Amino acid sequence: xxxxxxxxxxxxxxxxxxxxxxxxxxxxxxxxxxxxxxxxxxxxxxxxxxxxxxxxxxxxxxxxxxxxxxxxxxxxxxxxxxxxxxxxxxxxxxxxxxxxxxxxxxxxxxxxxxxxxxxxxxxxxxxxxxxxxxxxxxxxxxxxxxxxxxxxxxxxxxxxxxxxxxxxxxxxxxxxxxxxxxxxxxxxxxxxxxxxxxxxxxxxxxxxxxxxxxxxxxxxxxxxxxxxxxxxxxxxxxxxxxxxxxxxxxxxxxxxxxxxxxx
Numbered sequence: 284x285x286x287x288x289x290x291x292x293x294x295x296x297x298x299x300x301x302x303x304x305x306x307x308x309x310x311x312x313x314x315x316x317x318x319x320x321x322x323x324x325x326x327x328x329x330x331x332x333x334x335x336x337x338x339x340x341x342x343x344x345x346x347x348x349x350x351x352x353x354x355x356x357x358x359x360x361x362x363x364x365x366x367x368x369x370x371x372x373x374x375x376x377x378x379x380x381x382x383x384x385x386x387x388x389x390x391x392x393x394x395x396x397x398x399x400x401x402x403x404x405x406x407x408x409x410x411x412x413x414x415x416x417x418x419x420x421x422x423x424x425x426x427x428x429x430x431x432x433x434x435x436x437x438x439x440x441x442x443x444x445x446x447x448x449x450x451x452x453x454x455x456x457x458x459x460x461x462x463x464x465x466x467x468x469x470x471x472x473x474x475x476x477x478x479x480x481x482x483x484x485x486x487x488x489x490x491x492x493x494x495x496x497x498x499x500x501x502x503x504x505x506x507x508x509x510x511x512x513x514x515x516x517x518x519x520x521x522x523x524x525x526x527x528x529x530x531x532x533x534x535x536x537x538x539x540x541x542x543x544x545x546x
Contacts, residue, residue, distance in 0.1 A: 395431035448479035475524035
């Protein structure tokens with residue numbers, strides 16, 4: 284019995300075709316993945332722009348912040364200066380009232396002392412007012428006013444001796460008639476009591492040059508004109524002050540250098 288031969292499929296060709304199909308699919312998928320990767324990497328450049336956003340904002344804010352700080356700093360300084368100026372004006376008004384009270388013709392010794400103590404509480408700022416009282420005084424109570432002013436300057440000299448010494452030294456070295464002989468006398472007294480060693484040379488020159496009443500009359504104000512007895516008082520006090528300052532400690536040479544290091 285003869286069997287007919289049936290055609291068999293070419294197994295090798297179908298296997299090869301399937302493999303090529305799979306490879307083709309894999310290549311296609313790889314291409315798709317590659318394309319997707321490129322799309323994902325695409326937005327990178329905008330990130331760089333975004334990273335520079337905040338520094339740009341900060342840079343633009345810096346000038347405004349500096350200006351704001353400077354404005355507040357200036358305002359604070361102006362406010363402090365204004366308040367200090369107001370305080371100074373209030374102090375000047377208070378010291379002026381006390382000075383006027385000391386120059387009251389009807390002032391009593393006790394009231395003069397009380398006013399002098401209050402005025403001395405202002406420290407160095409009270410010195411010009413006391414000097415003015417020494418110089419002017421009051422018509423009917425001149426002696427009380429001058430004694431109180433001298434007492435006030437003495438109190439200030441205990442806390443701020445250099446300021447009082449400098450002020451009194453300016454009085455005795457002024458020979459233009461700006462001050463009366465009584466003011467010269469009290470300045471000499473205070474220079475000795477405060478131990479103003481820095482004034483020793485000027486006091487020594489004062490003693491040496493004060494040779495006659497006519498010399499004193501040229502140095503001091505015309506009213507009142509000093510007579511012989513008043514000249515004797517000045518000369519005696521100048522010599523006594525010189526003796527006191529001769530043993531007083533002298534300031535070091537660097538104390539004569541003004542602030543800032545320049546002569």
